Amino acid sequence: MSPTQGGQSGPSVTERVLGILSAFGPGAESLTLSGIARTAGLPLSTAHRLVGELAAWGALERGEDGRYRIGLRLWEVGALAPRSLGLRERAMPYLEDLYEATRQNVQLAVRDGHEVVYVERLAHPEAVRVFSRVGGRMPLNATGVGQVLLAFAPPAVQEEVLAGPLPALTPRTITDSGDLRRTLAAVRREGVAVCDGMVDLLSLSVAAPVRGEDERVVASLSVVVPSAGAEPRMIVPAVRAAARGISRALGAPSARRRPAGVVTPLPTAPADASP
Amino acid sequence: MSPTQGGQSGPSVTERVLGILSAFGPGAESLTLSGIARTAGLPLSTAHRLVGELAAWGALERGEDGRYRIGLRLWEVGALAPRSLGLRERAMPYLEDLYEATRQNVQLAVRDGHEVVYVERLAHPEAVRVFSRVGGRMPLNATGVGQVLLAFAPPAVQEEVLAGPLPALTPRTITDSGDLRRTLAAVRREGVAVCDGMVDLLSLSVAAPVRGEDERVVASLSVVVPSAGAEPRMIVPAVRAAARGISRALGAPSARRRPAGVVTPLPTAPADASP
DNA sequence: ATCGAGCTTCCGGTGACCGGAAGGAGCCAC
DNA sequence: GTGGCTCCTTCCGGTCACCGGAAGCTCGAT
Numbered sequence: 300m301s302p303t304q305g306g307q308s309g310p311s312v313t314e315r316v317l318g319i320l321s322a323f324g325p326g327a328e329s330l331t332l333s334g335i336a337r338t339a340g341l342p343l344s345t346a347h348r349l350v351g352e353l354a355a356w357g358a359l360e361r362g363e364d365g366r367y368r369i370g371l372r373l374w375e376v377g378a379l380a381p382r383s384l385g386l387r388e389r390a391m392p393y394l395e396d397l398y399e400a401t402r403q404n405v406q407l408a409v410r411d412g413h414e415v416v417y418v419e420r421l422a423h424p425e426a427v428r429v430f431s432r433v434g435g436r437m438p439l440n441a442t443g444v445g446q447v448l449l450a451f452a453p454p455a456v457q458e459e460v461l462a463g464p465l466p467a468l469t470p471r472t473i474t475d476s477g478d479l480r481r482t483l484a485a486v487r488r489e490g491v492a493v494c495d496g497m498v499d500l501l502s503l504s505v506a507a508p509v510r511g512e513d514e515r516v517v518a519s520l521s522v523v524v525p526s527a528g529a530e531p532r533m534i535v536p537a538v539r540a541a542a543r544g545i546s547r548a549l550g551a552p553s554a555r556r557r558p559a560g561v562v563t564p565l566p567t568a569p570a571d572a573s574p
Numbered sequence: 575m576s577p578t579q580g581g582q583s584g585p586s587v588t589e590r591v592l593g594i595l596s597a598f599g600p601g602a603e604s605l606t607l608s609g610i611a612r613t614a615g616l617p618l619s620t621a622h623r624l625v626g627e628l629a630a631w632g633a634l635e636r637g638e639d640g641r642y643r644i645g646l647r648l649w650e651v652g653a654l655a656p657r658s659l660g661l662r663e664r665a666m667p668y669l670e671d672l673y674e675a676t677r678q679n680v681q682l683a684v685r686d687g688h689e690v691v692y693v694e695r696l697a698h699p700e701a702v703r704v705f706s707r708v709g710g711r712m713p714l715n716a717t718g719v720g721q722v723l724l725a726f727a728p729p730a731v732q733e734e735v736l737a738g739p740l741p742a743l744t745p746r747t748i749t750d751s752g753d754l755r756r757t758l759a760a761v762r763r764e765g766v767a768v769c770d771g772m773v774d775l776l777s778l779s780v781a782a783p784v785r786g787e788d789e790r791v792v793a794s795l796s797v798v799v800p801s802a803g804a805e806p807r808m809i810v811p812a813v814r815a816a817a818r819g820i821s822r823a824l825g826a827p828s829a830r831r832r833p834a835g836v837v838t839p840l841p842t843a844p845a846d847a848s849p
Numbered sequence: 850a851t852c853g854a855g856c857t858t859c860c861g862g863t864g865a866c867c868g869g870a871a872g873g874a875g876c877c878a879c
Numbered sequence: 880g881t882g883g884c885t886c887c888t889t890c891c892g893g894t895c896a897c898c899g900g901a902a903g904c905t906c907g908a909t
Contacts, residue, residue, distance in 0.1 A: 312587035313627040320651050342868050352588040369655040371686050376595050377652025378709030379603050380644040411646050434653030617899050
């Protein structure tokens with residue numbers, strides 16, 4: 300299938316170039332040429348040539364220290380990703396409000412495969428430290444946003460995750476697939492996930508689903524507060540309201556504005572846990 | 575110098591791949607395969623192969639409509655760009671405050687070559703419409719952030735821009751190099767740029783410089799308000815204060831916190847307009 | 850039905866790419 | 880000073896991955 304898997308031939312040029320980009324990551328924002336070559340598994344001279352072309356275009360930048368970093372031009376192109384830009388633009392005002400109201404951490408995330416990817420994050424400098432970062436990944440089972448995204452994911456994805464290993468970040472992380480299945484059902488029922496001490500024993504997160512125009516859950520929104528003395532009851536309505544606001548901004552019919560006081564039932568989950 | 579400039583040979587594989595990424599841009603967030611091939615100047619079958627590899631890696635995503643978009647994975651890598659992530663992370667709290675105080679548009683931008691690139695933007699849904707967008711570019715002479723970034727850029731860059739054509743976005747855009755030179759001197763003297771109706775006749779922006787640990791101006795911050803009835807005197811101090819806060823967060827010595835009431839002079843500009 | 854636009858697959862010739870090797874620059878330890 | 884390290888840069892000939900024309904496919908529109 301891949302143009303280069305036939306027999307003993309090496310990776311294609313494209314794969315090598317992408318491999319160079321992959322060498323960068325959280326904790327490896329700047330690399331030397333040899334570091335790139337080592338990480339990407341390329342001979343030094345090959346890496347030199349390819350990196351030179353990438354830098355000429357602006358995908359990489361070379362600092363005064365001679366180290367390479369991701370270039371502004373690549374960031375610019377990446378910013379065109381619909382799941383980043385389109386979502387962010389419309390969600391920001393609501394994230395703002397939620398941030399302003401809580402002065403804690405507010406996060407917006409989407410699902411990519413079996414992981415959560417954080418798309419936006421507002422953090423008060425004095426709020427609880429949080430492990431996530433914009434552009435970072437986390438397992439689906441261990442985070443509030445992850446549980447929401449998983450609960451409303453296609454059944455096939457749910458089963459794959461439930462069948463696979465469930466990594467534990469703390470002793471309180473859900474790692475039993477039966478427990479997780481029950482939790483997901485609860486999330487679908489309640490429309491929120493409350494995750495206490497699963498990423499980090501000191502923090503608690505409250506997450507809610509964001510729906511797109513076809514009613515599918517396209518993102519999840521959460522607030523992270525200190526676990527000690529947290530009162531989720533105070534936060535849940537605010538998170539739900541913000542998530543609904545974003546869904547409306549994205550055109551989700553179920554989140555249409557309606558006369559105050561009239562309560563419409565939440566749409567039923569696309570599919571239940573049992574496929 | 576380039577590995578492929580010798581004689582009549584075509585662009586290298588790397589250049590072709592980057593050309594494919596370049597095909598995407600503001601107003602072209604989603605493209606068909608043939609559209610990509612046309613824009614990038616590649617034969618269809620070549621584009622097909624390369625795009626396939628990019629999609630397999632996650633640099634591109636193929637929608638249900640068969641069109642290609644920038645993939646989340648590329649966004650993720652791009653998010654590692656130091657001028658985006660590092661800057662944003664530290665600047666956000668201050669942008670927040672400024673946004674909260676003005677409920678208008680707040681922007682953070684850096685210079686790349688002879689253009690401004692917007693790195694972050696907070697926009698109130700009911701605020702003045704603004705042309706800029708995250709990841710977008712604008713000419714240096716026509717925007718508040720641009721004038722600030724140009725005023726504190728290396729003299730060589732200033733001269734290049736002053737020598738080159740100065741695009742006009744409105745009749746009020748500065749297009750005379752003498753005028754621009756005087757404006758830049760004023761910006762250096764005042765530490766702020768006030769730009770009325772230069773991007774768009776209805777809006778006014780107030781911008782201030784953000785300095786890094788080596789005192790160099792690394793970014794610029796602005797607030798955009800409706801031109802009609804705007805009172806810049808009210809906004810200038812807030813913008814200056816936020817810019818100074820970010821500079822401090824980035825480690826700029828001149829922005830160190832000091833006993834209230836003691837005024838330290840702003841550092842002199844790295845170089846005056848006349849080189 | 851007929852057309853056209855867009856997509857996918859196939860395959861043989863060839864020239865772009867590969868990477869070993871040599872050499873230079875900077876740094877630290879001895 | 881001098882040896883040994885790491886990192887970077889440049890060169891060049893053989894070979895194999897890449898290129899792209901062509902044929903066929905799937906749509907939807909006329």
